[in-house]
Amino acid sequence: MRMAANDEAADIQALVHRGFASLTGACYLLLRIENPALAKPWLRTLDITSLAKARAQRLSQVCQIAFTAAGLRALGTKVTPEAGFDPEFIDGIAGDERRSYRLGDEGANAPAHWYWGVGEREPHILLLLLAADTAIDGLAQDTRSAALAAGCTTISGNTSTTSTPLGREPFGFTDGVSQPDFDWAGTLTPGGTRDRDYRNLIAMGELLLGYPNEYGFIGDYPQADKVGRNGSYLVYRQLVQDVAGFWQWVAREAGDGAITLAERMVGRELDGAPLPGLKSAKIMGTDDPRNAFKFADDPDGRICPIGAHIRRVNPRSGDDPQGRHGFIRDLISSVGFSGTAMHDAVASARFHRVLRRSRPYGPLIAPQAAMQGAGADQEIGLHFICFNANLARQFEFVQGAWAASAKFAGLAAEQDPLLGNRLPLANGAQPTDAFSYADDAACPRAIAGLPRFVTVRGGAYLFLPGLRGLGQILRDS
Amino acid sequence: MVGQSHIFIAALVRTGEADTLASLLETMNAAPGTADPANALVPFGRIPTLHVARFIILNDPSLPDRQLIAPQLPATEPLRLAFVADCDGTADQLLRTLVRLAKPGLQRIFSHCRDFDPNADLLAWLHAHRIISAATYTNWPGRTVTQLSEEARLHAALRQTRLAHPEASPEQLRALLLTAAQSVTLTPIPVLTFAEKVAQIGDFLLLPLYALLLSPVLVPALPVLIILLRWRETHDPVLAPVPSIARNKLLSSIEDRDVTNQYSAIGSLKPGLFRRWLTIAVLWIINWTARHLCTTGRLGRVNTIHFASWTFLDDKRRLFFGSNYDGSREAYNDDFINKVAYGLNVSFSNGLGYPQTNWLILDGASHEQDFKRYLFHHQIPTQVWYKAMPGLTNYDFARNARIRQGLTANLRGSALKAWIAEI
Numbered sequence: 001m002r003m004a005a006n007d008e009a010a011d012i013q014a015l016v017h018r019g020f021a022s023l024t025g026a027c028y029l030l031l032r033i034e035n036p037a038l039a040k041p042w043l044r045t046l047d048i049t050s051l052a053k054a055r056a057q058r059l060s061q062v063c064q065i066a067f068t069a070a071g072l073r074a075l076g077t078k079v080t081p082e083a084g085f086d087p088e089f090i091d092g093i094a095g096d097e098r099r100s101y102r103l104g105d106e107g108a109n110a111p112a113h114w115y116w117g118v119g120e121r122e123p124h125i126l127l128l129l130l131a132a133d134t135a136i137d138g139l140a141q142d143t144r145s146a147a148l149a150a151g152c153t154t155i156s157g158n159t160s161t162t163s164t165p166l167g168r169e170p171f172g173f174t175d176g177v178s179q180p181d182f183d184w185a186g187t188l189t190p191g192g193t194r195d196r197d198y199r200n201l202i203a204m205g206e207l208l209l210g211y212p213n214e215y216g217f218i219g220d221y222p223q224a225d226k227v228g229r230n231g232s233y234l235v236y237r238q239l240v241q242d243v244a245g246f247w248q249w250v251a252r253e254a255g256d257g258a259i260t261l262a263e264r265m266v267g268r269e270l271d272g273a274p275l276p277g278l279k280s281a282k283i284m285g286t287d288d289p290r291n292a293f294k295f296a297d298d299p300d301g302r303i304c305p306i307g308a309h310i311r312r313v314n315p316r317s318g319d320d321p322q323g324r325h326g327f328i329r330d331l332i333s334s335v336g337f338s339g340t341a342m343h344d345a346v347a348s349a350r351f352h353r354v355l356r357r358s359r360p361y362g363p364l365i366a367p368q369a370a371m372q373g374a375g376a377d378q379e380i381g382l383h384f385i386c387f388n389a390n391l392a393r394q395f396e397f398v399q400g401a402w403a404a405s406a407k408f409a410g411l412a413a414e415q416d417p418l419l420g421n422r423l424p425l426a427n428g429a430q431p432t433d434a435f436s437y438a439d440d441a442a443c444p445r446a447i448a449g450l451p452r453f454v455t456v457r458g459g460a461y462l463f464l465p466g467l468r469g470l471g472q473i474l475r476d477s
Numbered sequence: 478m479v480g481q482s483h484i485f486i487a488a489l490v491r492t493g494e495a496d497t498l499a500s501l502l503e504t505m506n507a508a509p510g511t512a513d514p515a516n517a518l519v520p521f522g523r524i525p526t527l528h529v530a531r532f533i534i535l536n537d538p539s540l541p542d543r544q545l546i547a548p549q550l551p552a553t554e555p556l557r558l559a560f561v562a563d564c565d566g567t568a569d570q571l572l573r574t575l576v577r578l579a580k581p582g583l584q585r586i587f588s589h590c591r592d593f594d595p596n597a598d599l600l601a602w603l604h605a606h607r608i609i610s611a612a613t614y615t616n617w618p619g620r621t622v623t624q625l626s627e628e629a630r631l632h633a634a635l636r637q638t639r640l641a642h643p644e645a646s647p648e649q650l651r652a653l654l655l656t657a658a659q660s661v662t663l664t665p666i667p668v669l670t671f672a673e674k675v676a677q678i679g680d681f682l683l684l685p686l687y688a689l690l691l692s693p694v695l696v697p698a699l700p701v702l703i704i705l706l707r708w709r710e711t712h713d714p715v716l717a718p719v720p721s722i723a724r725n726k727l728l729s730s731i732e733d734r735d736v737t738n739q740y741s742a743i744g745s746l747k748p749g750l751f752r753r754w755l756t757i758a759v760l761w762i763i764n765w766t767a768r769h770l771c772t773t774g775r776l777g778r779v780n781t782i783h784f785a786s787w788t789f790l791d792d793k794r795r796l797f798f799g800s801n802y803d804g805s806r807e808a809y810n811d812d813f814i815n816k817v818a819y820g821l822n823v824s825f826s827n828g829l830g831y832p833q834t835n836w837l838i839l840d841g842a843s844h845e846q847d848f849k850r851y852l853f854h855h856q857i858p859t860q861v862w863y864k865a866m867p868g869l870t871n872y873d874f875a876r877n878a879r880i881r882q883g884l885t886a887n888l889r890g891s892a893l894k895a896w897i898a899e900i
Contacts, residue, residue, distance in 0.1 A: 098729045215845040341780035410872030426868025444898035
């Protein structure tokens with residue numbers, strides 16, 4: 001049975017398919033429900049933008065809504081594994097010390113230091129408001145007042161709006177270049193030998209609940225009253241970026257080669273182009289020349305370092321690092337009698353993709369100015385948002401096993417050069433603060449002592465329902 | 478060559494003493510589920526030949542499944558305490574060392590077992606309670622704890638030198654690194670003796686020999702066996718309940734304390750002679766494959782397992798699976814599903830409630846959600862787990878060994894750069 005999410009556009013919140021880059025004003029309104037009887041009628045009056053609407057017209061403002069498990073409970077929804085909710089969603093992003101450890105939310109990143117996300121500052125609702133720069137403050141103010149009147153309180157520390165131009169993250173790199181292309185038409189059949197190679201077209205069930213995933217099965221989701229159908233899990237993390245600290249460190253390490261070193265750490269050039277020297281490749285599910293490459297031709301990271309940020313968060317790996325070579329060779333490779341462990345250390349990417357919808361906040365500082373210390377006295381950061389259908393296998397895996405892990409791809413002592421918390425392993429015996437790459441003469445270089453450039457300051461796992469599901473959540477019980 | 482041995486000792490826990498025993502075992506830990514190498518009961522860290530070890534109470538939460546889908550099996554099975562370990566040298570050598578170093582501690586632990594007699598000879602008692610596992614896997618047979626620790630020290634020394642000379646050319650660095658390496662003791666790695674080689678070839682020939690001997694029976698019986706298999710595969714019930722959050726918290730509380738994790742699972746085999754003999758045959762082949770084909774770091778394409786074992790219990794009505802793997806549980810599960818679903822299906826599809834397979838190797842584990850739930854349903858907490866080399870994965874071990882090999886090789890140009898890049 002073919003299931004095309006395209007046919008359900010009227011039921012899907014628009015953000016899972018639209019970034020609304022033209023609306024540069026944004027407000028991430030975090031609410032707690034104090035009085036559900038008051039809150040429900042108000043929430044029902046909100047005009048939540050559907051994908052169908054966004055496709056039909058150019059919008060001047062957008063409102064999207066998502067709930068934490070605590071929020072759904074406050075509204076009377078039964079949030080249990082048996083009801084079909086993801087166990088990780090029920091636990092919450094900061095609900096378990098072991099989860100925090102895996103996600104790298106330790107030390108300065110620990111939930112205890114967050115602006116919001118735990119205890120009295122655990123949000124129930126995220127209202128994401130988008131509008132033009134000139135309109136966002138008014139829209140945010142009106143919505144806040146209405147929320148207050150409807151028995152909701154706002155969580156402080158996160159109420160300001162942002163109108164930082166989109167397209168670059170605070171360190172100055174073009175952001176959001178690579179996104180998975182989801183199978184909105186419902187034509188993809190995963191699992192064939194084609195999947196031995198990397199592809200960017202990803203099964204719909206990796207983004208929306210109720211659709212077949214990359215394994216070809218529909219995972220559990222809240223089916224009662226269609227609460228879960230066309231919904232998605234939204235991960236929201238507020239990341240503070242030390243822009244001056246980053247560029248000053250890079251300049252100290254590399255002098256005139258600062259930009260080049262930073263580009264190697266990211267794995268792309270400032271403007272988003274792949275690092276020079278990577279062979280271009282045809283990839284199913286992308287036409288963007290900036291994404292027409294794989295790392296298979298650079299297995300030892302001589303061009304793009306193994307530990308570079310973009311290589312960690314999407315290693316562009318297929319089901320088999322040796323690719324596709326006909327039945328017999330594929331079979332030999334599948335049973336492990338060809339190839340080496342060293343070059344087979346990274347999981348297949350198609351099971352671990354997320355859709356990102358992040359926006360920067362704070363002033364935009366150019367690298368040269370940041371090297372002089374500009375921006376050091378201001379808070380600059382990212383509202384990191386991503387969508388996925390299976391928190392454990394997608395977001396948590398990418399964040400934990402790929403970005404935060406000091407053992408990614410068999411590396412010795414390094415975490416993500418941008419995101420790492422730099423905390424040592426094995427009771428302090430093993431540092432994780434290095435970065436290794438090959439220089440222009442292909443000489444291997446290693447730098448130790450990377451400072452922490454990014455600090456987590458808030459986080460939540462939220463459920464972004466379809467519009468029918470939203471109606472069920474908000475109906476009077 | 479120094480071979481590795483697997484030891485599985487199990488004894489029945491006295492009625493009502495499981496909780497006291499669990500509390501006693503907990504005193505051995507430095508962090509939840511993670512042994513203090515210098516703990517007062519069994520100071521694992523003082524045994525230089527021990528790779529990994531665990532004490533585990535084999536409390537089987539899946540036993541009630543039998544009443545649901547296999548009422549012909551007994552409703553209950555005895556509760557056991559198991560000591561599971563992988564070491565260099567023979568099992569007898571390890572047990573002797575254990576008795577020498579930790580007799581009072583072992584006596585305290587095993588005194589919670591039904592037939593333990595403190596006056597009896599402890600070594601003999603341990604031997605008598607040993608169960609030979611049906612299949613075992615060692616990531617790299619022959620690699621001793623001594624070798625691993627020396628090579629880890631070598632890597633640390635070389636890395637320090639490398640980081641201290643960031644601007645050096647590869648040739649300059651090579652000289653500095655070779656000098657630094659001289660300060661690290663590297664015991665020569667023993668090679669196979671002629672007699673060991675002959676024994677290995679003889680052992681290798683067992684599979685073709687058995688296949689040849691059994692073929693007059695098996696080949697004609699094959700159509701019948703296939704029909705039996707297909708009928709069962711299409712009729713055996715699946716049991717993969719939704720995981721409980723509380724139990725998940727319990728299991729995860731003892732995980733990710735190191736870059737390597739322990740995994741323990743227990744479950745019943747499907748009833749009947751067909752499944753019983755199929756499991757015996759499959760595990761025999763896995764054991765043979767592990768000894769002869771998967772000896773250099775990879776079990777199929779899975780590179781993260783240090784040691785694994787499959788052990789029959791209760792007259793082969795139940796199976797215990799234990800492993801030591803790099804990374805987190807979710808990643809371990811994915812690795813298995815994506816890379817060796819066929820192997821999982823072959824080795825576990827005889828388990829009661831396993832997700833439906835086809836032709837023994839197809840489907841099964843590829844039902845990701847059912848499979849993960851099935852695994853979870855059978856996973857049990859390990860009370861005490863010890864690993865000799867904290868913070869180091871199989872990739873680290875293999876890389877350190879390559880670095881050592883590079884010391885004596887004649888390296889130039891890109892080979893030299895590749896060697897330095899690994900340090």
